[in-house]
Amino acid sequence: MSLKCAVQLGLPEAVQAHSGPISLPELISALSLPPAKAPYLHRLLRLVAHSGFLSLHNKLNDVERYSLTPAGQLLLSDNPYNAGSLLLAVLDPVLTEPFHRMSAWFRSENDDDGTTPFSATHGGKMVWEYMAMEPEFATLFNDAMARDSCLIAEVVVKEGRSAFEGVGSLVDVAGGTGNMAKALAKAFPGMSCTVLDLPHVVSGLEDGGNNVKYVAGDMFESIPAADAVLLKVLNVINQLAVPTIRVQTYGHTLCFNQLVNIGSRGDSNTRLPVQTRL
């Protein structure tokens, strides 16, 4: 929550904009905060530094100064790999409120009606159902995931290159707005990529060039045929479902435990015999 506050205040940008490490009084002024808040900002800075996002420089003339660490640079809003938007999305009350209900949920005996802490908080709606009906939060969340994909895609392309050799077609299941697929299609021009996601996420998105296309659908109903399936965020599927997919459907993992071989191209659509309960 301290980090969320720092991001909302624009602290990373203010630290970055200063020529050299910045002091508390200089930050108070750069952020246009009331001078009386200085002791509290000092505590916040200490916490953010302790978490590894700021470096605390040796006291020069008894003045503490701060600069961004490499992790802190990821919080800058103009960083293409910005992680601040993901932070703001996951710490939005829409997603944090349900955690306040978890103990009550554990104690309740009506689990078989499918209620989750999220649905108990949000009028009975499951998370993706909620997003389909709340475009403002869905945009915040989808943009955050898209930014995250830029960072992860670069690592995957660099470190996991060999896993894609011989893959002519790939479907990114629950691929969001398609940044991962676009990055893979760019890195492997011979591979055609399909992004499967729910209609409210992909409808209206333009196919990204010759080798990226979007398919609106439900992964629990069918998945377009392809050489390989990419599941970037496994916890989209509940913990019980993941082994089910590996064992019953594909059996063999190709890459960073989220790319799964589904056999030869041209297979008929694959069904996942699982249900999500997020």
Ligand SMILES: C[S@@+](CC[C@H](N)C(=O)[O-])C[C@H]1O[C@@H](n2cnc3c(N)ncnc32)[C@H](O)[C@@H]1O
């Ligand atoms: C945590 S996001 C991950 C998005 C993307 N894979 C990424 O890592 O940036 C989970 C995605 O799963 C999608 N999703 C949830 N249930 C789905 C379903 N039944 N069928 C297809 N997509 C689904 C959501 O719309 C959302 O885009």
